[in-house]
Every structure is written in structure tokens, then in C-alpha cells.
Amino acid sequence: MEQFTISIYTENMIGLLHRVTTIFTRRHINIESITASESEVSGIHRYTVVITEEEVNVKNVVKQIEKQIEIFKAFYHRNEDIVYQEMALYKMPTNILSQTREVEQIVRKHHARLLAVEPEFTIIEKTGFKEETQDLFEQLKPHGILEFVRSGRISISKRMKEFQDYYSEVEKASRL
Amino acid sequence: MEPTQLTKTQVKKTTITGAEALVRALIAEKVDTIFGYPGGAIMPVYDALYYYEKELKHIMTRHEQGATHAAQGYARISGKVGVCLATSGPGATNLITGLADAQLDSTAIVCITGQVSSKMIGTDAFQETDIVSISMPVTKWNIQITKAKDIPAAIAKAFYIAKSGKPGPVLIDITKDAQFETFEFTYEPCHHIRSYVPNPQIDSKAIELAARVIDSAKKPLIVFGHGILLADARKEFQAFVEKTGIPAAWTIMGLSALNTDHPLNIGMLGMHGNYAPNIMTNECDVLIAVGMRFDDRVTGDVSRYAKQAKIIHLEIDPAEINKNVTVDVAVLGNCKESLDQLTKAITPKEYPDWLHRAKELITTENEMVIKDELFPPENDKITMGEVIRRISDISKGAAIIVTDVGQHQMIAQRYYNFRQWKSNVTSGGLGTMGFALPAAIGAKFGAPHRQVIAVIGDGGFQMTIQELGTLFQTRVDVKILILNNEFLGMVRQWQDLFFEKRYSSVDMVNPDFQIIAKGYGITAEKVTEREDLESAIHRFLSHDGSFLLEVLVGKENNIFPMIPTGASVSEIRLE
Ligand SMILES: Cc1ncc(C[n+]2csc(CCOP(=O)(O)OP(=O)(O)O)c2C)c(N)n1
Numbered sequence: 001m002e003q004f005t006i007s008i009y010t011e012n013m014i015g016l017l018h019r020v021t022t023i024f025t026r027r028h029i030n031i032e033s034i035t036a037s038e039s040e041v042s043g044i045h046r047y048t049v050v051i052t053e054e055e056v057n058v059k060n061v062v063k064q065i066e067k068q069i070e071i072f073k074a075f076y077h078r079n080e081d082i083v084y085q086e087m088a089l090y091k092m093p094t095n096i097l098s099q100t101r102e103v104e105q106i107v108r109k110h111h112a113r114l115l116a117v118e119p120e121f122t123i124i125e126k127t128g129f130k131e132e133t134q135d136l137f138e139q140l141k142p143h144g145i146l147e148f149v150r151s152g153r154i155s156i157s158k159r160m161k162e163f164q165d166y167y168s169e170v171e172k173a174s175r176l
Numbered sequence: 177m178e179p180t181q182l183t184k185t186q187v188k189k190t191t192i193t194g195a196e197a198l199v200r201a202l203i204a205e206k207v208d209t210i211f212g213y214p215g216g217a218i219m220p221v222y223d224a225l226y227y228y229e230k231e232l233k234h235i236m237t238r239h240e241q242g243a244t245h246a247a248q249g250y251a252r253i254s255g256k257v258g259v260c261l262a263t264s265g266p267g268a269t270n271l272i273t274g275l276a277d278a279q280l281d282s283t284a285i286v287c288i289t290g291q292v293s294s295k296m297i298g299t300d301a302f303q304e305t306d307i308v309s310i311s312m313p314v315t316k317w318n319i320q321i322t323k324a325k326d327i328p329a330a331i332a333k334a335f336y337i338a339k340s341g342k343p344g345p346v347l348i349d350i351t352k353d354a355q356f357e358t359f360e361f362t363y364e365p366c367h368h369i370r371s372y373v374p375n376p377q378i379d380s381k382a383i384e385l386a387a388r389v390i391d392s393a394k395k396p397l398i399v400f401g402h403g404i405l406l407a408d409a410r411k412e413f414q415a416f417v418e419k420t421g422i423p424a425a426w427t428i429m430g431l432s433a434l435n436t437d438h439p440l441n442i443g444m445l446g447m448h449g450n451y452a453p454n455i456m457t458n459e460c461d462v463l464i465a466v467g468m469r470f471d472d473r474v475t476g477d478v479s480r481y482a483k484q485a486k487i488i489h490l491e492i493d494p495a496e497i498n499k500n501v502t503v504d505v506a507v508l509g510n511c512k513e514s515l516d517q518l519t520k521a522i523t524p525k526e527y528p529d530w531l532h533r534a535k536e537l538i539t540t541e542n543e544m545v546i547k548d549e550l551f552p553p554e555n556d557k558i559t560m561g562e563v564i565r566r567i568s569d570i571s572k573g574a575a576i577i578v579t580d581v582g583q584h585q586m587i588a589q590r591y592y593n594f595r596q597w598k599s600n601v602t603s604g605g606l607g608t609m610g611f612a613l614p615a616a617i618g619a620k621f622g623a624p625h626r627q628v629i630a631v632i633g634d635g636g637f638q639m640t641i642q643e644l645g646t647l648f649q650t651r652v653d654v655k656i657l658i659l660n661n662e663f664l665g666m667v668r669q670w671q672d673l674f675f676e677k678r679y680s681s682v683d684m685v686n687p688d689f690q691i692i693a694k695g696y697g698i699t700a701e702k703v704t705e706r707e708d709l710e711s712a713i714h715r716f717l718s719h720d721g722s723f724l725l726e727v728l729v730g731k732e733n734n735i736f737p738m739i740p741t742g743a744s745v746s747e748i749r750l751e
Contacts, residue, residue: 011371015308015319022313063495069317069337072371174370 003032004058004076005084005155008047009039009163011070020047020071023064029053033086033152041167044072050153073166077157084155088133089115090124090140091147097122103143110136121146190362194324195220195355198288199228201331204363207259209250209621211235211243215263216303218290220355222261235621235650238642240267242614244274245640247285249618251278252601253576253626255408257338258285258618264292265303268349269310273608275345276314280605281429282402284343286334293353294322307349316344324357332366341374342493343406376494378509378517386464386488386505387521393462395530396422397453397485399445399474402429402604403467403492409512410597413466414438416519421526423534425453427468428589431600436573436593442534446474447739448586451545451748452537454739457482458746459533466490467511470500471605480744490514544750545736550591557730558706560587560659566713567629567657568592575627576601576619580612580636583665586735588631599626610639613656617643620652627655627717634660634686644696647722655716656698658689658726661733669734693724700724 010016017036024031032050039046051058058076065074094117097103107114112126126136133150192200198221202210213236214222225234237243240262247258262271268289278285292301308320317337321330327350334346390396398420404413413433417424423442424434434441443450445457454476457463463485468474475481478500489496489503490511497506507514549561564587567575573595579585579602594600601619603611616630637658647654668682693700699719703712709727716725737748 015312018309019312026313060495060499063497063499067493067495069369069372170370174368 001052001054003050003052003079004055005079005082005153006049006051006058006062006065006074006076007155007157008049008065008074009072009167010045010047011072012038012043012045013070016068016070017047019068020049020065023061024049024051027057027061029057029061035152035154037154039163041163044167048152048154072170073163075157075162077155081159082155082157084129084153085127086130086133086151086153087125087127088137088148088150090126090137090145091121092124092140093144093146094118094120094122096143100143103140106136106139110139112136190360191358192361193220193224193355194327194350194357194359195224196227197324197327197359197361198331198350198355199224199232200361201328201363202259203228203231204365205257205331205335207232207257209233209235210259210261211237211246211250211618212261213237213240213243213263213267215267215290217264217292217352218261218267218288218355220352221288221290221350234261235617235646237614237617238645239640240270241273241610242640242643242646244271244278244285244287245608245611245614246618246621246646247287248274248278248281248283249578249601249615250622251284251618252615252622253598253619254622256622257335258283260285260287262287263290263303264307265305268305268307271347272311272314273606275311275347277603277606277608277611278345279314279316281603282343282406283345284338285345286331286338287345287347289347289349290355291320291349291351294351295353297351307347311347314345315347318347318349320349320351322351322354324354325359327354328361328363329366332364333369336366336369337372341372375510376492376508378507378514380517382505382507383514383517383521386507386518389462389486389488389505390420390422390464390518391523391525395456395460395527396420396462396464397456397460398422398424398464398466399427399453399457399468400424400430400433400466401427401468403490403511404430404433405598407467407492407510407512409467409515412512412515412519416515419519419524420522421524422464423456423527423531425450425456427471427474427604428600428602429604430468431589432594432596432598435595437595442538444590446471447476448590448735448737450538450590451541451737451750452534454737454745454748455537456534458484458744460485462486462488464488464490465503466515467492469496472500475500476739476743476745476747480746490518541737541750549587558703558709558727559733560584560729561591563657563659563709563713563727563729564588564591564631566710567717570713570717571627571629575599575629576623578602578612578616578619578628578630580630580632581607581609581666582633582636583661583669583733583735584631584633584659587659609636612636613640613643614646616654616656617646617650617652620654624652628653629655629657631657631659633665634658634662634684634689635664637689638686641692644693644698647698648696651721653720654722655719656693656722656724657716658724659729660686660689660726661729661731662686663731666735668732672732672734673738674740689724689726698722698724700726702726702728704728
């Protein structure tokens, strides 16, 4: 088993995400993270799904995803073939930051930043690999974390114009 | 509410309700028959239908499941899209079995459900169910419509998706307010969806490679499925088989794509298939799979399936390539075209030794299984096989055979000699008991001039027995053969073979089927003795109108050959 990131290019349509997730559910594949947003092509959305599976199964899942009518294309990648990140937000009592310099040092050391400072609480933001945001979490924890949240993975493939090559074909076909 | 529709004699308005738009869209798609059942949330559509009675015939089944199977039978035989109509809530959920069946057996049907008003959605309103979510895994595509103006495009897309590429079921859920709303109607059929590639381009290199592999084969075997029927590739397939001279075997979904008695047709694959094709699957050196998907009922233990062979797969759906069986050459595309190209690319050859091997295995099965099934000892009970074979002979192999699920299904497919293209309608992938009666009604509407015979067990008959009412009311002619073994036969067989004869809940205490049939105005007869069989079959087949023939058969007959679950095709048992 290995971690794979699947990028799925879709029409923007109600219910489509559900169709895609049932493909995983049905095969008992746990979705470790999922994000959705508009892609570089206006109107076409992109889901990024992270799973840990055997490659043969990933191949089949990708084909089942592509089989859905409003899915343009799905690609799967090993971690070395993509650049990826996750973002984490940490909420801490502001007085902790004003009482000791330790928290500030941790924030600097991790290249995190202060996103908002309110009289009662402060929000720290860190973008990086999961291990990095987790590491920061562990270090901040003794100082009292009020809330913590981490986004799903977003990733970009190292191949040039992966989807665009495909999409130009689609556009050509649509013009016929 | 005042109907806004106009009768035919008046000029057709273009500002119409969503409900009327739906009906006109269906007519624009050349639909002339639909199957359904009314109810609250679909009433505006039924009201619109009232005005279009002449153009659009609505067949009211006795249950929405029946409507889906009827639409399936209709679609499978006519090659057109089958259409169903149902109300929200229970009406919609009753469609699920038929949708699942159509999804697994690649049948083009469009189901239209009414939905509560858009304002009520999400409030747990009366008869509200989230049918779009419920049906998602069993549809090729589905959508909810809340605005009348979106109806024409949704219908156009639905028909295009249902019938293109690998066909499948589509569901459109239309809220009641969208059915009432009026708008300016225009209709534009759909021919293209930018994210959807139904017909992959055939790669000429794959054809060339496949041809080279076939040319080098010494013991090749063709296995074929539903894809040939769906692609309308009768001539192309027959030409391919005859030019190559390669023996061919069918999945139950591929049955009737090649005449049963064609000299190169060596029979049925899989669990209760024939001996020769199963054994030869694990002896061949090249396996050419055409329009089939290596279902587990066909492959047995897939890790021991045709391991010695190079496998060529002609398939329209990329998701089927390497799904169950890893192949050496994949020829993606519509098999009507790929078969044609492949036939041109191969060199004709003869395989006398290999065909001799087939003959040998066929003889073995004849000796050990078929003889006893067709010519049982005088004092034995009637067998299912002799009934089917007599019906086959008397109907000259020309009838449409619609089967339910169980032992009788396997027997009907094994012993009816199909001599006409596209004549077998069965529930293959889902194995839905209760399929046959409504599907036979649909098949008759799909081919009014052909004889339709439903072959059903005493168990499955009682799953959709209410559709006798549909027969009664529509007066179409469907012959119903009940092969009554007073058991849930197929389950009993498994209990016999694998659960040491612990017969748990398989014993059927049946009603008098003749009285039931007569209640519905359907002529009926029951045969218990062999000497009465022949004349009864003649009356059954020549009767003008529907006829129910019940034949009491041996209670504990088992279907052989059989590949037990988990066994390899080569471990097929003859007894
Ligand atoms: C809806 C449904 N429920 C249960 C089954 C499981 N099942 C498969 S075959 C069978 C027995 C069928 O009995 P009968 O209709 O009498 O036909 P026979 O096998 O005796 O010919 C059953 C219960 C099924 N296929 N479909």
C-alpha cells in the first residue's frame, strides 16, 4: 500500500462529489483528505483526493471515476510526482503570547505566521506537509491550543500542462 | 388547476407547462410507449399524458418495479430506450431494483420521478425521499430538476446518455412546481457532452496486434457477451467467427447473438454453463473476449482463469479493461467497428484438432448430463430440460425467451435452441427474481409481432405476480411457463450440495396458479404427467392470447454442470 493523490477534473455540478465519494466508499477505501475548487480552466472544478491503496486498485478507481458522465479526467500520482501542501490554523489565548516569548519563538522557528490577533485569542497559520503542521501542533500544545484545524491536501503535478493537453482535445471535439 | 394543454386539433402552443414539455420531449425522442404508475407528485405529468394519449401510450403496471422491468424488456428487444414514470417517495424507491438491474446489464432506460415542490425539499414532506442520492450508485446518470425550463435539456441529455456508449439507466427527478410552471418550449436533441466520450476511437495498432496474436494461435477461443447485441453487430460477429473458424462460447447476456446451433457455437460459459467452453477456457492459448466483462459467474476463481492464454479484450468501456482479468491486448471501442476491422486483418485458418477437442467434451456432457435431462427414465418426474426443449422445437427456436432467476433460468438458456438474433431477455448481473413477467410484457410491446415466452419458477412468479393484472388490462399476448418444483430450487440445490441438505426456508407451499390466472382472465393449464405434456405445449404456443402453463417438475433435480463458488472453470463438476 502506498499513498496516492488523485486529481479529478469535473463539471461544476450538484451531486457530483457524492458520486465520486461513493466510488471510494463502495470499495472500502478510506479518503484521507479531499478538497474541491475551481481549476485553471474557468468553470471546470478540481477535486484532490488522498488515499492509501495498492496501485492496481487505484487504477481501477480512477477509471470508475472517469466513467462518470461529468468527469473530464482523473490522474493519480505518487507523492514524488507532485508538489503538495496542507494548511493548518491554530487558535491560542492571546495572553499566553504576551506572557511568554516561547510561543513566538516556536512560531518563528516553524515559519508560521500570526493570522489574527484579537484581545482574547490569536490565530496562527502554517502551510506545509502534514508532518510539519503536526510538529507545530505538538510544540504549541503544552501552551494551550483552543482550536486546531487542518485543510485537505492540495497538490500540483510536476508534469507540464497535464490537464490542459487533454482539455484542448475536448475543446476541439466540442467545436466539431 | 386549469389544464393549459391543447388538444391535437388546435395549434400547439409553445408556452406550456413543464409537465407538457416533458411529454413533448419524450415524443420528440420518438418514444411511443412508457410504463408507469401515477401518484401525487407526478400528477401534472399524468394530466399532460391525458392529452397525448394517441402519441404516447402509457402502460400502467401493478407496481413500479414492474414498470422498470417492463421498460428493460422493451429496451432489450426493441433497441430503443425504455421509459418509466413514477411518483415521489415510495413510487421512486420502488424503482431501485430495476435501476440496479439495468445498471448491471447495461440496459438503456430513462426513469422519471415526481418530487415534492422545491420549497418543500428537505423538510421531510409527505412522500419526499432523496431519490437522486438513493439512486446514484445504480444509475449511469441522474439529476433533479426544479425549473420547467431545464426539462427539455435534461430529457435530451438523459436519452443521449442512456443509449450511448455502454448503455445504462438514467433517472430524472422533477419537482411538482417545475411540472406546473410554464415556459417557452423548444427541443434540441443532445449529441455531445464535452466531458463524456462514449465511443472511444479504435486504435489501429491494437487491431493489428490482436490480429497477429490471433494468427499465431493454435487453440483460440472466443467468449462473447451482451456487447454484440448492444452494438447491433450480428453480421460483423458472425463474419468474424466464420472467417476465423474459432469456436465461440457465450455469457448468458450474449445468448442469441450467435445461433445456438451454429457449428462454431460451443455453448454457455460459467457456473452452470456447458462443459466444453469452461474446460477449454483453461486450455486455449488465445482467449478473445468480445463485449463481455469477465463477471465472476463466468470466470469462477479469477486467479485461475485462463492463465495460460493470451487474452484479447474487445470492449467499449475503458473501466472494464483489466478490471477483473488482466489482458494482453485491449481493443477499446464499439465492437461493431472493431470486429469489422479485426475480421479484415486476420488470416482464415482451421483448427481441426481443437474443434475435435470441443466435440469430445460436448460428447462427455451429453453422456453425463444432457441425456438424462432431455430423456429421463420413464417413471421419473418431468424435467425442466425436456419441457424447454419441446417448446424450443415447436416454436422453432424463434421465440423471445424471457427468464426469471433460478434453476429454470439456467435450463431455459441451456436447452432452448435460439435461432433468432436478440431473443433472450434475462436478469444476468443482478439476478432479480420477479424480473421475467414484467420484462416479458415489456418485450412484447417492444416486438409485438414476435412470440414472447416467460419462463419462471414458482418462487419468482410470486414476486411480481401482480403484473398478471397488467397483462389482463393490456391484453397483450405473453405465454407464461411456470416450472414448478415446489421449492426455491436454486437455493435448495446449494443447500443440497454445500449445506448437507439442510433445507432451510426453501420449501414452497404454493397457491393454485390456474385459479389465479383465471381470476385475471388468462387461460391456464397444469401438467403433472409426461403423457399430457406434448399436447399442452401445443395448446400453450398456439393459443390466441396469453396463456399460463404450469408444469410440475422433479422436486429435487439439480442443475449440472456446475462450477462451485471459489472453484476454477476447469474444476467444473458434471455431477
Ligand atoms: C429478489 C431475489 N431474492 C432472492 C434471490 C436468491 N435466489 C436466487 S435463485 C432463488 C430460488 C428461485 O426459486 P424459483 O423461482 O422457484 O426458481 P427455481 O430455482 O426453482 O427454478 C433465490 C431465492 C434472488 N435471486 N432474487
